[in-house]
Amino acid sequence: MRKVIFTEFGGPDVLHLVDAEEPHAGPGQVRIAVRAAGVNPVDWRIREGQKLGAHPIELPSGVGLDAAGVVDEVGEGVEGVEVGDHVFGEGSCTYAEFTVLGAWARMPEGLTFEEAAGYPSVTETALRVIREVGVRPGQTLLVSGAAGGVGSAVLQIARDRGITVIGTAGAANQDYVRGLGAIATTYGEGWAERVRQLGHVDAALDLSGSGVIADLVELTGDPEKVITIADLDAPKRGVRFSGVAGSVPDALTEAVDLMARGKLHIPVEKSYALTEAAAAQADSQSGHSRGRRVIVV
Template sequence: MKKISFAEFGGPEVLRLVDAEEPHAGLGQVRIAVRAAGVNPADWRIREGQAIGGSPAALPAGLGLDAAGVVDEVGAGVEGIEAGDAVFGEGISTYAEFAVLTAWARMPEGLSFEEAAGYPSVVETGLRVIREVGVRPGQTLLVSGASGGVGSAVSQIARERGITVIGTAGAANQDYLRDLGVLATTYGEGWVERVRRLGRVDAALDLAGSGVVRELVELTGDPRKVVSIADLGAPDLGVRFSGAAGSVPDALAEAVDLISRGKLRIPVEKAYPLADAVAAHVDIQAGHTRGRRVLLV
């Protein structure tokens, strides 16, 4: 099969489309014929050799966490799913023609493989950071980097729970955030005062790692009311860095419910052929994403 791999740490150019042995489903796993794989910011950090929740990846390494596809192999101990079922979920080295999933759910009706591949990790992350930051219905949550995949998920989930959302993003994404019901403003010089004019901030999330943690603490008045998923230096300011995933099956179940009720929709900004993974990484590392980027297999 074909897969994306890298044999050295570095920029997007280290990614290669290679021939590899097909993986097989182990205990409690399924294998899918991948139709689409989500591209996450964590992927380029792994490619650069950053230690995400542990040690750098062992080389050579594959990439990819999110995927959607068709089950073609069911591991021991798995019930309620069979070959031919369309699923989305999280797995191992999903930038490939075949991948093993460790958590999955049946795809909601009306969702394409391309769209479905964009949901798993961002919904899990969104649910986790809303829980960790402790924001409650009736309060206001500030989301720095609100237009990306996690920001899109956080904004909609929070709004569904009765939480007011203030979101920062680039000028081109202001209307997109407003369509999600977010009180939107731009980042850049003067952004703290612009946020203050929109209302009191009870809790804040740093989703972009753009060096704003200190200002988020200032706006909330308490580092315990700020959570970052992107700034490894956040703990130096007393802010929690959230990196360990919660229950992915629970997150997928909630995603299916929200999508089915029309309460959650994360657009795909751009889809790339698997062979164009280098271009996908160049684009996602540049930021300014609206929704998700995916690889098509």
């Protein structure tokens, strides 16, 4: 099968498409014929060699956590899924023609493989950081980097829970952020004052790692009310870096429920071929995204 790997840490150019042995489903796993794989910031952070404790790496390594496809092997002890089922979920080395998933759910009716591949990690992350930051219904949550995949999920989940959201994004994404139910404002010079004029902030999330931690702490008044998924230096300011996933199966179950109720939709901004994995990660790393980027297999 074809699979994207890297043999050294570095920029997008270290990614290579190679012929590799097919993986097989072990106990508690399913194997899928991949139809699409999600492109996440954690993918290029791992490729760069960033010290992410939740994702230890041995080289050579495959790439990717999220995928959607057709089940073609069912491991020992797995129930409720059969060969031929369409599923989406999380595993490893998903930029490939076949991958093994450790957590999955059936794809909701009407969802394409490309769309489904964009949900697993971002939904789990969104649910986790909302929980960890402790924001409650009736309070206001500030989201820095609101237009990306995790931001798109956070905005919609928070709205469904009765939380007011202020989202910062680029000028081109202001209407998009408003369309997801948030109060939108631009980042850049003077952004913190613009947020301050919009009202009191109870908690804040840094989803883009753009050097905003000090301002978020000032706006909330307490570093414990700020969570980041993007700034590895944030703990120096007393802010928690959230990088360890919670229950992915539970997150997928909640995502399916939200989608079924029409409360969660994350658009695919751009699709790439397996041969374009380097370009997909470079585009992800450049930021300014709206929704998700996926690799179509």
